[in-house]
Amino acid sequence: MKRILSYLLVIFAVSISKLNAQSQNVKITVGSSEFIATLENNPTSAAFVQLLPLTINMSELGGVEKYFYFPSGTTLPTNATNPGTIQTGDLTLYGNNCLVLFYQTFPTSVSYTKIGKINNVTGLTAALGSGSVSVSYELLDPTMGVSDLDVKNNLFQVTPNPATENFRVTGSDFTSLSLLDMNGKVLLQSKENKVDTSNIPAGVYFIKIDADKHSTVSKKVIIKSK
Template identity: 60%
Template sequence: MKQLMLTLSLMFSIIACLASCDKDNLPLNNTEEMATDNTVKSNKVRIKIGASTFTATLLDNPTANAFKALLPLTINMKELNNNEKFFDFPKSLPTNSSVPASIQSGDLMMYGANTLVLFYKGFTTAYSYTKIGKIDDVTGLTAALGAGDVKVSFEINPTE
């Protein structure tokens, strides 16, 4: 799993570097230089839901870093409890769960080791989650997510 994530991260770095460089300035045979592209180090993620776009700030922890290594990612998130959307990854991500003081609208978390959760309503809970990040401005989030399942795209925000 670790090698797969490293390989995916390296491939994304190479593609991002190729997309952002003109052909006369490409590094030759230097994948290490290409892997340090600043867009990969960004802690800002663009989240697209239908016609709406949100920016989230990821935390600096192993779970958020593993999630970031999977980007860009488009997934179908399922509705649960009229307060969250979730998606089950086929493989586990590293976690360090705890019971949060409360859940806030815009929280992006992992439930267990493979369930990504995007909350759109706040509440208190006794369940444990690993925090990944939070949407910076949740205005319009509930309307964008709607009442049922929804397609959500996550990508590194190249402007941050």
């Protein structure tokens, strides 16, 4: 009987551990684009979760980050270290009251406390743009095995990619698309799922796909010269 009870306690502990790990996922919404970030297992992230849901206006700094100072009296625990290199999608705390979301990768000598990291940064730079932007943070349901965002992204494909003369977006419920450069500037909009790229300079671009039932999905496309 004791062995069975011990076994059940172990199973219960493992289940709780998995649930806690799953609960540390945050949906970050910028306009109609959504991103999923996995949080660090530390006191700073735990304190950040207590502030959610949260919608804030984040300011631009240096073409690499968006930042927001919490109101006076709101501080988070710190354990700042110098990461050496900032990665696109890093969500950090500067000092004890400044939330920072990075959208570029670069070396740094500044120390930050880690909060989390966006899992798939495709479309992040375009979504954040070059100025101040409203960003929402929301804790995801811990029972979700796969995020709705992942499901939506898998509903659409861009082919060929890289593209030289044109590309086509395939998927159900397609209504329109926008092609954006790396700075978030809209280059063209179309209700057709096939786009002529012959006059577009070579480079990396983002496609925002509007769909009837799935809001907006972001995809990356590489355009090459002939």
